[in-house]
Amino acid sequence: MKRNERIVLDSLEINRALSRVAHEVTERNQGLSDLAFVGIRTGGVHLAHRLAGRLKKIEGVVLPVGALDITLYRDDLYKKREQPTVRKTEIGFDITGKKVILVDDVLFTGRTIRAAMDELIDFGRPREIQLAVLIDRGHRELPIRAHYVGKSLPTAADEKVKVFLSEEGEEDRVVITNDAEN
Numbered sequence: 001m002k003r004n005e006r007i008v009l010d011s012l013e014i015n016r017a018l019s020r021v022a023h024e025v026t027e028r029n030q031g032l033s034d035l036a037f038v039g040i041r042t043g044g045v046h047l048a049h050r051l052a053g054r055l056k057k058i059e060g061v062v063l064p065v066g067a068l069d070i071t072l073y074r075d076d077l078y079k080k081r082e083q084p085t086v087r088k089t090e091i092g093f094d095i096t097g098k099k100v101i102l103v104d105d106v107l108f109t110g111r112t113i114r115a116a117m118d119e120l121i122d123f124g125r126p127r128e129i130q131l132a133v134l135i136d137r138g139h140r141e142l143p144i145r146a147h148y149v150g151k152s153l154p155t156a157a158d159e160k161v162k163v164f165l166s167e168e169g170e171e172d173r174v175v176i177t178n179d180a181e182n
Contacts, residue, residue: 004177008153008161011172014134017150018047021132022054024148025101032059034098034127038066040116041087043105046167047134051103066091068102073115089119096124101148105163107133110142135174137161 009017029035032055039048045067052063069087102116117129132148137155151174155161159178164170 005175006177007173007175009135009151009174014150014172014174017134018050019054021148021150022051022058025051025055025130025132026059028130028147029099032061032063035101036064036066036093036095036098037101037103038068038091038095038116038120039103040112041067041069042168043134043163043165044068044103046165047105047132048101048103049167051101051132064093066093066095068116068119070112070115070119073119091123094124095120095126097127099128099130100126101130101132103132105134105165106161107131107136107144107146107149108139108161110140110144113144114142134163135161 025035026032037048037052039045048065052065056062067088067090069089071087100120102113102120104112104116107113113131120126120129130147131144133146134150136146136149136152138152139155139157153161153176155176156178159176162175162177164173164175166172
């Protein structure tokens, strides 16, 4: 851990938050029919798979999980000095008429979610889009809010929230840093 880094969620707390969110998804939707998860690359995809896995254990239902790469839908592409890395969007099921739960690791300004919804709509017309995030850190620039939040984490605008997950070869944790280099 770096000197200017503070752990705000450890592995156990992340697991608890995801279990709670999974139960909230079942309650809000009165079951799981016509439900699908779509994660925003990269952390959101891992979290979407984890949520689907929890719901399989709780309800015995296998839900489809897709992945979005919003790179080309971002509204700040013109600011990038380097060519962006575009990864694959993978939605191997029809989203038309489904309740789609969009999953991301951190909700900040809302711009990533706006881009994700724009791309998602290009794949069909879901009956409803719900939003699940592990961390909601505030500082919205767009009128977007999450339906499911693992943890609300008020932060200063100059702080960074980083989510580390085992799927990326890290120990599960969420940290806040104000390190100028990050």
